Amino acid sequence: MTTARTPTRNRGNRRTEILDAAARLFAARGFHGVSIEDIGGAVGVSGPALYRHFSGKEALLAEMLLGISSRLRESAVAVVTASGGPGETLDALLDTQITFALEQPALITVHDRELGNVPEPARRQIRRLQRLYVEEWVTVLAELHPSCPAARLRAATHAVFGLLNSTPHSAGELPPEAMRPLLRAMARAAVDAAVNAR
Amino acid sequence: MTTARTPTRNRGNRRTEILDAAARLFAARGFHGVSIEDIGGAVGVSGPALYRHFSGKEALLAEMLLGISSRLRESAVAVVTASGGPGETLDALLDTQITFALEQPALITVHDRELGNVPEPARRQIRRLQRLYVEEWVTVLAELHPSCPAARLRAATHAVFGLLNSTPHSAGELPPEAMRPLLRAMARAAVDAAVNAR
DNA sequence: CGGTTTCGTTAATGATGACTAACATCTCGC
């Protein structure tokens, strides 16, 4: 039986290959709308083979969400510690979020839809990372405009995320080279408006 | 018929009561994450009672999405035909979308997540209404700035929807009276930035 | 009062789907 689709060395790639395929499927049809068979089929194996790599469907989702939220958080921390003025830091934060949104639309989509399906030990940790990520933004915004109440800054941050993460909906409207500056300009303007209004 | 006595006979209300409860549940756990039993339970009846009101789970979702998309579209048409200058029209469009987002967060959430679960006859119609709604926005934006390519205007429109529909995520951060002007200011600034950039 | 409609109820029924078991195969390190 030559079942091999690709004789290449798939050392540790299977896991990430599975995570990628699952992210696309979850983004398209939702966690409960995707079966283990679907995920297996998407990477060329069938069904229960996944249990060689993950302890279950929920564990797979948990690992996926932990991955994105920690990457997001890490990149924000890197940006914040590395930079100079708050204005530049904000631009850098915007750029990394835009990069994520443009390059990993499926992950970003799953990230803010499927937290409710993560079992409890991991859920708390993901929520914590998400909160820390938001707080990085809020801190930078607060430096930029100390008189603005934190609640308003938090709401503005969520709104900017909504704007940037809308990318999956406008898939195909514009090429990424055009999308990036558009999103940057819109987000920057929205932030300024939020922070400066009467 | 002189009712006044007991509100027990909810003549046509059961249907909308069910639709409301289902919208909340779908928004929270996704279409496939909610059972017919759950929906029935949320309105105090149990399970198969729903089949007295809807022909099935998918039909319920279809009616729900058709309802929102036609209401959105209708209100946009009303605004566009009634108004004067394109600037005022845009503000009015923003305001109605903000009202929907603040008053019906569950519906708005389901509206842009669950289209894929609507069976085919209705799906096309919903997509059509959504497209028409977007085109109302694009037309107004084009009047405001004729030199901007339509694709860019469409992308900007989706981004503004993302911004405004982020409301469910920032639930509780700010009271609606504060949220509305914030969203208005951010959205208006984002639109202007999209339309004016180099 | 009978009869019909309306709106519920509680059992099936039949699919689907997550997960487990039992059984190959391939690649190594030795």
Add this chain to the structure above:
DNA sequence: GCGAGATGTTAGTCATCATTAACGAAACCG
């Protein structure tokens, strides 16, 4: 060359769930 571990496979098992069946009771209509 050989056992061991990693990775697949197919055939259960057991829940859950959408949908249907069969049946009740209140309101409405004459």
